[in-house]
Amino acid sequence: MSDPSPRCRPLDEAAEARLFWRLRFLSAWATLRGMLRTARLRLALVALLSAIFWATLFALFREAFAFLDSAQLVVAPLLFNSFFSTLMLMVVFSTGILAYAGLYTSREARLLLTLPARPEAVFTHIFREALWFAGWGFILLGSPLLAAFGQVRGAGPAYYLLLLPFMVSFIAIPATIGAMLALLIVAWLPRYRLQATAGAAVAIAAGLGWLAWSALATPGADSLTVPWFEQVLARLEVSQQRLLPSWWLSSGLLEAAAAHGPGAPATLAESARFLAVLVANALALSVAAAALARRLYRTGYSRLSAEIPTKRPPRARRLDTLLAGRGERAAAPVWLLLLKDIRLFRRDVTQWSQLAAFVVLLGFYCLSMRAFHYSGSYAPVVGFLNLSAIGLVLSTFTTKFVFPLVSLEGRRFWILGLLPVRRDEILWSKFVLAAAGTVVPCVALVLTSDAMLRLPAWVAGVHAEAAVGLGAWMPNLRESSAAKIAAGFGGTLALVLGALLVVVVVLATAVPTQLAILASHGQLAGGGWVGILQRLGTWPGVAAGVTVAVAVSAAAAAIPMALGFDAFRRLEP
Amino acid sequence: MIEFSAVSRSYGRKPAVADLDLTIPAGELFALLGPNGAGKTTTIRMLVGLLAPSRGSIRVRGHDVVADPRAAHLHLGYVPDEPTLYEKLTGREFLWFIADMFGMPRSAAAAAIEAQIATFELGAFVDDLAESYSLGMRQRLVFAAALVHDPAVLVLDEPMVGLDPRSMRIVKDMLRQRVGRGMTVFMSTHLLALAEELADRLGIMVHGRLRFLGTVADLRRQVAGSGAAGLEQLYLELTDQVGAAGDPHPAETDR
Numbered sequence: 001m002s003d004p005s006p007r008c009r010p011l012d013e014a015a016e017a018r019l020f021w022r023l024r025f026l027s028a029w030a031t032l033r034g035m036l037r038t039a040r041l042r043l044a045l046v047a048l049l050s051a052i053f054w055a056t057l058f059a060l061f062r063e064a065f066a067f068l069d070s071a072q073l074v075v076a077p078l079l080f081n082s083f084f085s086t087l088m089l090m091v092v093f094s095t096g097i098l099a100y101a102g103l104y105t106s107r108e109a110r111l112l113l114t115l116p117a118r119p120e121a122v123f124t125h126i127f128r129e130a131l132w133f134a135g136w137g138f139i140l141l142g143s144p145l146l147a148a149f150g151q152v153r154g155a156g157p158a159y160y161l162l163l164l165p166f167m168v169s170f171i172a173i174p175a176t177i178g179a180m181l182a183l184l185i186v187a188w189l190p191r192y193r194l195q196a197t198a199g200a201a202v203a204i205a206a207g208l209g210w211l212a213w214s215a216l217a218t219p220g221a222d223s224l225t226v227p228w229f230e231q232v233l234a235r236l237e238v239s240q241q242r243l244l245p246s247w248w249l250s251s252g253l254l255e256a257a258a259a260h261g262p263g264a265p266a267t268l269a270e271s272a273r274f275l276a277v278l279v280a281n282a283l284a285l286s287v288a289a290a291a292l293a294r295r296l297y298r299t300g301y302s303r304l305s306a307e308i309p310t311k312r313p314p315r316a317r318r319l320d321t322l323l324a325g326r327g328e329r330a331a332a333p334v335w336l337l338l339l340k341d342i343r344l345f346r347r348d349v350t351q352w353s354q355l356a357a358f359v360v361l362l363g364f365y366c367l368s369m370r371a372f373h374y375s376g377s378y379a380p381v382v383g384f385l386n387l388s389a390i391g392l393v394l395s396t397f398t399t400k401f402v403f404p405l406v407s408l409e410g411r412r413f414w415i416l417g418l419l420p421v422r423r424d425e426i427l428w429s430k431f432v433l434a435a436a437g438t439v440v441p442c443v444a445l446v447l448t449s450d451a452m453l454r455l456p457a458w459v460a461g462v463h464a465e466a467a468v469g470l471g472a473w474m475p476n477l478r479e480s481s482a483a484k485i486a487a488g489f490g491g492t493l494a495l496v497l498g499a500l501l502v503v504v505v506v507l508a509t510a511v512p513t514q515l516a517i518l519a520s521h522g523q524l525a526g527g528g529w530v531g532i533l534q535r536l537g538t539w540p541g542v543a544a545g546v547t548v549a550v551a552v553s554a555a556a557a558a559i560p561m562a563l564g565f566d567a568f569r570r571l572e573p
Numbered sequence: 574m575i576e577f578s579a580v581s582r583s584y585g586r587k588p589a590v591a592d593l594d595l596t597i598p599a600g601e602l603f604a605l606l607g608p609n610g611a612g613k614t615t616t617i618r619m620l621v622g623l624l625a626p627s628r629g630s631i632r633v634r635g636h637d638v639v640a641d642p643r644a645a646h647l648h649l650g651y652v653p654d655e656p657t658l659y660e661k662l663t664g665r666e667f668l669w670f671i672a673d674m675f676g677m678p679r680s681a682a683a684a685a686i687e688a689q690i691a692t693f694e695l696g697a698f699v700d701d702l703a704e705s706y707s708l709g710m711r712q713r714l715v716f717a718a719a720l721v722h723d724p725a726v727l728v729l730d731e732p733m734v735g736l737d738p739r740s741m742r743i744v745k746d747m748l749r750q751r752v753g754r755g756m757t758v759f760m761s762t763h764l765l766a767l768a769e770e771l772a773d774r775l776g777i778m779v780h781g782r783l784r785f786l787g788t789v790a791d792l793r794r795q796v797a798g799s800g801a802a803g804l805e806q807l808y809l810e811l812t813d814q815v816g817a818a819g820d821p822h823p824a825e826t827d828r
Binding site for chain 2: 113118
């Protein structure tokens with residue numbers, strides 16, 4: 001009917017895409033420049049610790065693959081398929097949550113939807129960020145695994161060159177599915193989006209747990225023996241469905257790793273075909289997601305606004321009253337702050353649904369321990385492996401939920417800053433919440449999993465303390481998404497430090513214990529290095545190992561908290 | 574220029590805007606007044622395409638904001654109640670992003686950006702990252718961004734929040750000047766004095782319904798007829814009277 005200002009014209013799709021890329025580049029560049037200018041030490045620390053973390057994982061995976069090869073178990077295809085299919089489910093869920101937060105609750109989305117941008121372009125722009133946050137963990141964990149496999153198999157340079165394209169094209173598929181699910185749920189079930197998200201989280205966790213249970217529970221066979229492995233591998237066949245992107249990825253990488261000798265070009269071509277399948281599917285899904293966003297994004301955004309609950313359900317009110325003690329007595333400031341955090345956490349579905357998924361997964365894992373059968377000198381090894389696994393999960397848990405506690409105060413920090421409470425009390429309240437949230441479930445899980453799972457409760461406490469301390473040391477008060485805070489600079493450091501702590505504690509206690517057991521069976525005899533190992537494998541050696549573990553843990557708890565207290569007292573929001 | 578036709582919008586079962594019929598011609602500054610929870614922000618969010626009406630339609634220069642939001646947005650400039658910027662962009666980069674998003678040619682964009690920097694006195698900080706800006710600086714930058722493409726329709730939600738007296742004067746002068754050149758301004762505000770000073774027409778919304786629509790002179794005549802001491806008293810009486818006898822489901826928050 002009428003023309004816009006003569007100076008304006010609608011952008012074509014390519015120009016719009018270039019503009020959003022430029023926006024992303026400028027923001028990233030400013031962030032990097034700021035970090036290089038003001039936080040070089042932190043940046044170097046994170047880079048160094050990440051490198052150590054990567055190298056440790058690489059070494060562990062290399063040993064594991066070498067062991068499996070030496071036992072002549074054809075395990076790589078199943079291992080890859082199981083690992084990548086599990087990861088695929090987790091990425092669907094985590095990207096769905098990140099996309100939901102970015103598309104429907106962020107201020108950026110509200111700004112962009114008032115501009116003449118196509119909704120699918122806004123979706124793609126915000127989705128890319130979710131993809132980045134969901135994908136970096138996969139690259140960090142997956143690259144040492146795949147690099148170690150390549151080294152053990154003597155893969156050529158082509159294998160290593162193909163790793164990144166394979167990983168990126170693979171991760172784009174579940175991530176896009178997660179974002180599409182977020183679009184569909186908000187557009188069609190805006191009123192039930194919380195239930196749908198929580199239900200999906202618990203269903204995924206339960207599904208994975210059931211898979212782990214049914215795969216690992218092998219009555220009649222001793223765990224970590226060849227018959228046990230064979231039974232486990234047979235049950236994991238389900239992950240080798242040829243329509244799954246995880247199968248395309250696994251097969252493509254296995255082909256690339258096997259490209260030796262005269263048949264190498266043909267094998268590499270086969271690998272490239274799998275890569276092409278992944279890329280084609282990722283691109284097809286991105287087109288489908290854009291089409292979906294064109295139809296549903298604006299509608300969903302508007303519908304969601306109509307579903308914001310204004311009244312608490314009666315059950316929630318009763319819980320609040322119970323926690324508040326009916327307001328009949330003056331509560332301690334720490335308790336009041338704690339109460340506030342519990343309420344905020346309870347009302348943030350993206351947080352508690354992930355927690356629920358974590359707990360369900362851990363529960364299944366611990367329950368499955370009952371089905372293991374151990375004998376001989378392997379039993380303590382399995383116990384320590386359990387400790388490592390739970391410790392690593394706990395590192396992720398504290399990074400995801402505990403580290404962001406201080407940052408999430410964000411722009412509301414002035415409220416806390418003006419309260420008549422000491423800042424130390426604020427930080428202690430965060431610690432109490434974090435410790436309760438980690439120690440209580442862990443102790444419960446330990447009890448559930450019988451004596452087989454030897455997770456000392458203090459490891460959980462140390463993790464919580466370190467995460468709170470680091471969170472206060474390097475808060476990000478401008479970010480409102482817990483997932484992005486956890487995936488950011490300080491969160492990475494918390495994750496890496498937590499994982500390193502687990503490795504140090506487990507090695508310090510496990511190595512002398514195992515050596516002592518081997519010595520008691522007469523399997524440790526000889527001179528030179530073996531002599532040193534003999535001395536380590538004595539009960540005083542075990543005691544020394546435990547002392548080192550406790551000392552390292554105490555330092556890991558005390559130093560971040562001290563740094564956190566110091567920084568938090570000086571914090572100017 | 575702006576047409577609301579039988580527009581209603583509810584949040585769940587709670588009506589926020591009901592049966593709004595309103596036409597604002599080119600070259601008019603319209604002020605929407607009302608107490609907290611009256612439905613002003615909902616009306617504005619529908620106008621800029623963030624919310625779709627439950628019933629009815631909204632057109633900006635003939636373009637339906639739901640059916641063809643991109644065409645409608647090309648005519649719109651929007652200053653929200655909370656200024657939103659990219660923290661890691663400088664003010665100048667943000668202005669360029671907006672100008673590029675509206676498809677402005679480079680030379681025209683460069684000239685318009687410099688003009689806005691001069692108008693809103695952004696020169697001292699426009700090349701710093703937005704994360705270092707105060708609320709007033711942010712608000713001035715958002716004004717500049719809303720005007721950089723010379724929109725036919727400017728939508729303002731509580732525009733004076735965070736502005737110092739000098740900046741307020743700049744904004745008021747700019748608004749009168751632009752309206753004089755044919756721009757349509759739709760402004761939501763709590764400040765009766767601001768509406769009285771600037772608006773050609775004003776509407777008073779209570780519980781989602783437009784209870785008064787007319788010029789400031791009409792309102793003054795009503796003041797004289799009602800025996801109220803002034804505009805403020807009439808405004809308070811008008812809203813209180815309606816509040817006592819009106820909607821059984823009054824909105825609790827200003828959405």
